Amino acid sequence: MPLKPDLPLPEAESRRIGFAIVGIGKLSAEELIPAARTSEHAAITALVTDDEEKGRAFARAFDLTDADVYTYDRFEELGAREDVDAVYIVLPNSLHREFTERAARMGKHVLCEKPLSVNAAEAQAMVDACQAANVLLMTAYRCQYTPHHWAARGAVQGGKIGPVKLLDSIHAQAEDDPEAWRMKLDLAGGGPLPDVGIYSLNTVRFVLGTEPEWVFATLHQPKDDPLFREVEESVSFMLGFPDGVVANCLTSYGAHKTTTLRVLGEEGAVLMDPAFTYQGLKVTITDQGGEFQPKLPNPDQFGAEFDHFALCIRGGKLPWTPGEEGVQDHRIMDAIYESARTGQVVRLQPVPGRDAFRGEKPEVQGQEG
Ligand code: NAD
Numbered sequence: 001m002p003l004k005p006d007l008p009l010p011e012a013e014s015r016r017i018g019f020a021i022v023g024i025g026k027l028s029a030e031e032l033i034p035a036a037r038t039s040e041h042a043a044i045t046a047l048v049t050d051d052e053e054k055g056r057a058f059a060r061a062f063d064l065t066d067a068d069v070y071t072y073d074r075f076e077e078l079g080a081r082e083d084v085d086a087v088y089i090v091l092p093n094s095l096h097r098e099f100t101e102r103a104a105r106m107g108k109h110v111l112c113e114k115p116l117s118v119n120a121a122e123a124q125a126m127v128d129a130c131q132a133a134n135v136l137l138m139t140a141y142r143c144q145y146t147p148h149h150w151a152a153r154g155a156v157q158g159g160k161i162g163p164v165k166l167l168d169s170i171h172a173q174a175e176d177d178p179e180a181w182r183m184k185l186d187l188a189g190g191g192p193l194p195d196v197g198i199y200s201l202n203t204v205r206f207v208l209g210t211e212p213e214w215v216f217a218t219l220h221q222p223k224d225d226p227l228f229r230e231v232e233e234s235v236s237f238m239l240g241f242p243d244g245v246v247a248n249c250l251t252s253y254g255a256h257k258t259t260t261l262r263v264l265g266e267e268g269a270v271l272m273d274p275a276f277t278y279q280g281l282k283v284t285i286t287d288q289g290g291e292f293q294p295k296l297p298n299p300d301q302f303g304a305e306f307d308h309f310a311l312c313i314r315g316g317k318l319p320w321t322p323g324e325e326g327v328q329d330h331r332i333m334d335a336i337y338e339s340a341r342t343g344q345v346v347r348l349q350p351v352p353g354r355d356a357f358r359g360e361k362p363e364v365q366g367q368e369g
Pocket of ligand 1: 023024025026027028050089090091092093095113114115140142181187195
């Protein structure tokens, strides 16, 4: 992978890489801030929030001080903080670009939640801004850092199930608040597709290592339901990969919480159920020797992400899921919406090779090489 030896690196190799968390919503509060404690190479050194009171309460609980809490309008003051190497953007999707560009201008690396943005053009602008500022951009695709997803990919790519023919994946959940930002098109960029359907899309691409050549999709949006006035309720999308491999995916904001992935080869299958939860992932491999569930460790998914990005910053390496990986999912999601709108198959730019948009392989517990 391309080294970037001229990146601004932290002085002391032994110092943990410092992150400012931008946005203290549900994910930051319940997962990311606690997860940083499990990280070997990263530490949270500042918090950025629209609610200073909440910021101070979190600061006290996590060994920071009031001086480590910033409001959005004081974001640029982080530029002077030597112990802030990177920002982790955990805001509604349409705000990701603005905060990425502001961070890049300060020379800070950026870890950004999925989806990277609201469409491919916006996401590409984020990649360009980080490249111009010579800072790293990583898309926070936590599933690509779990032993379970690597075991599934290993079984598929290692030939255990024979040549792959078909895949299917569901990521659905029931939403009930019409006022939530997820239900506002300008903040979310779409409904369940960019929020949870993206897991099916991203994981199918990760497990195969190749890129789809076409998409075909339909969606359902009952606009008379206050929940779905602006965004779709559900999407069904089909992805066509090289050699006739086809993936069928379903996503919804109106159905029982379900996360699955299934890969069918000529001689076996891989099933993940649940496939995308924070804990309790399960992978079952069926090959000619029978059915088995590999015993795998369960490291914190967000801690693993923090560590990978911290090591990339320290070593000047492109992360395994860089901004480009997030842009590619947006290109495909843009095509999915186009297909649903036109009723036509949409052809995608052919992408030769494997793992075309990925960087340095992560160290994943329980996996070799
Ligand atoms: P949330 O609603 O719980 O938190 C969003 C934060 O943004 C809050 O602190 C809120 O105050 C702030 N905010 C700033 N401007 C806002 C505005 N105009 N409208 C609404 N909120 C505003 O959201 P969340 O669930 O923490 O999601 C944040 C990001 O994290 C999203 O990009 C989402 O896709 C992503 N996410 C990722 C995962 C994962 O597993 N990787 C899980 C959940 C969310």
